[in-house]
Amino acid sequence: MSTGVLLALLMAMTAVGPLALNILVPATPGLVATLNTDPATVQLTVSLYLLGLAVSQLALGPLSDRFGRRPVVIAGLLLTVVTSFAALFASSITGLIVARAFQSFGASTGIVIGRAIIRDLYDRERAASMIGWVATMMVVAPMVSPLIGGLLDTAFGWEMTFVFVGVWALLVLIWTYVKLPETRPDHVTGGGPSYLASEARTLLTSPAFNGYVLAAALGSATFFAFLGGAPHVTIGLMNESSAAYGAWFIITALGYMMGNLAAAKLSQRLGVDAMIRTGLGFELFGAVLTIAIVWLFPLGGPATIFPPQFFISFGNGLLLPNSIAGAVSIRPQAAGTASGLVGFTQMAVGAIAAQMTSWIVSLSLTAMPMAVTILLFAVAAMSGYAWLMRRA
Template sequence: MHGVSGRSDAVLDTAAPASRTMLVLLVAMSGLAPVTLYMLVPALPVLAGDFGRDIAIAQMTVSLYMVGLACSQILMGPLSDRFGRRPVLLAGFCLMIAASLGCLFAATLPQLIAARFFQAVGGATGMVVSRAIIRDLYPRERVGAMISLVIAALMIGQMISPLAGGLLEHAFGWRAIFYAVTAAAILTVCAIAFYLPETRRARDPGSAAGFRADARSLLSSRSFVGYMLCQVLASSLIFTFAGAGPYVVVTQMGRSTVEYGAWFATSGLAYLVGNLCCVRYAPHHALDRLIWFGLALQLAGAVLNLVWGVTGLNQLPSWLFITHMLVMFGNAFVMSNSAAGAISVRPQAAGTASGTMGFLQMGFGSLCSQFAAWLGGHFATPVPLNIAILALSLACASTMLFLVPRRSVMATEALIEQAEEETGLM
């Protein structure tokens, strides 16, 4: 049995023939919030000019948006475990619609910043609940592949969203971006209402202790803590490199911002290809084996980058980014499969697991990005960045080595979990 406590056979029967529809829904739900983040970035200078405020104030439409993404996930995940996936998704995206309308009619920059925060809170519901839905519908060995498939499709949207935002702003003004986001959110709500089955029934108030019990159970599991930290540390590699990259390439290497953008796109391409390969090979290999394969590539790329930095070869963008592509290719295997492991430890608390993981990912990632920007701006060589990437790669591997139990122990935990689920269905 691979299901979740409270999941009916009707859900499986409904979801099976509509796998493509479900995939499109999962991509839309998980992707709307991050795409909305990136769409506004090209318009930030225009925002500052229109409202007569400093660009640093306009930047808060991005920074507080990320805070909203982090805060929402720790809240919406447990709520989806408690009340079901559909009602929480519908409520979250309705909040996003209302906040998007607030952005559309904002008369001052503070009003826009506040509306953007609530836009993120509502939109992040899709990010956290989509992972829980994947775990509801698919067995543990297929979760990593499905997450990779969603990420691969999402990556395409994220890569073109700044261009789409720039084109909308140039042709119709920055408010056109929010017209597009509002329309997309309305379509998503309609799709959820008509096509998404409930994959998790609301808990019986008399039999559920709620978030604290779920959190206590998850945090007492070495498997969950290990997988979660592995995923969080793997994602921090992306935040760290992105935070320092502009300073390293533009300031230290004296290259143009256009050249930096072109080189940075290679990292996204490697990550996309890694996810597609994970989709291809995940059904044929154990989840932990795929994680270790990715960790080996991460470590190899990080070590090579440090070697190039110490020998001085890293002063050329080609050496830095081609090696970093190896890191990002392996990172795709680590992130999707460690996320699958984390939300599979206690399937009936998949929402809580997903929310906790997403909250830590955004929170720790923002700190890494800020620290990396300091490294890039205060040193004349990429070596400090190389050391930071290697340290994070080693820490990521350590979580799997020292925290995640061996297969025999995990098999015993899985049998206990299955027995608990079957008891709950009786």
């Protein structure tokens, strides 16, 4: 398979997870009446999906080391297809929540195993470049899927969102079955549970691995902290509409995408560690700039927080592909396990950062507490990464 075809397939696989997550969001208000429930319960269709997306990575990565990349990807996509169409027959909110939870386990397959496949085939710097290209789907899919979901829900009802995801996953499954070869190296024999546990212990006791994981988790926590605080700041404190928030948020998405593209172009030439340091530098600059602008214009509008976020998101786009490539390169024979660990940690820390910032901002009258929180995460990411890499 050519590099271009493989890249397109991995991007399609990666898109399944964020597509399934976000496509249902516009339909959730209508589900309250349709399924005779309350908003908090309907929200579980999103929050439990996120939890499943995080936890499943801990299992899927080691399973791909044990049984191979190809069978685990095929099984995961098949599970996504089955659960997507099963959701059509949910007659209660409980049934829908269960279907979504199982859907998340299958839909995360492309995210976690796609990284392992890339590391199987390419060296560390080239892997960072490839992951940079694939990671753009983590921005594109969340941007377009709410629009698709809203149109489908308005025209046909919420059920069509699951039909769309099921058909997409089915097409990707067929493409994978026909084209994707087994990429796990021949010298990796896929040992049993004790072997996998040994590999996990080796990774978790490696300063270099922990440094890359910390850079990915705390580096992306700057984005999740903004995600948790910005809606309240923009809509609640600045009296802007939700539509205005969405429009301003494009700056953040654009910054992350441009960072991914820069990583894809430059990682091979500059190296993983230099790209991580550069990304952390952009994050620190953006965080300090946010504090300075908010301090000068405490009652300013969205222009005080969103433009500086471009630099933070750009830095995030630079460091994430390289942090992941570095983490899965510590022990290439355990690339699946490493990918699962870094993915789970990133999402878990991100969830904590978003929830914590949301609570802090709800008690404040300006954007300053959010800005300070973002700066603290950027400083922690830079100092923690530097300390661990010195020990490596």
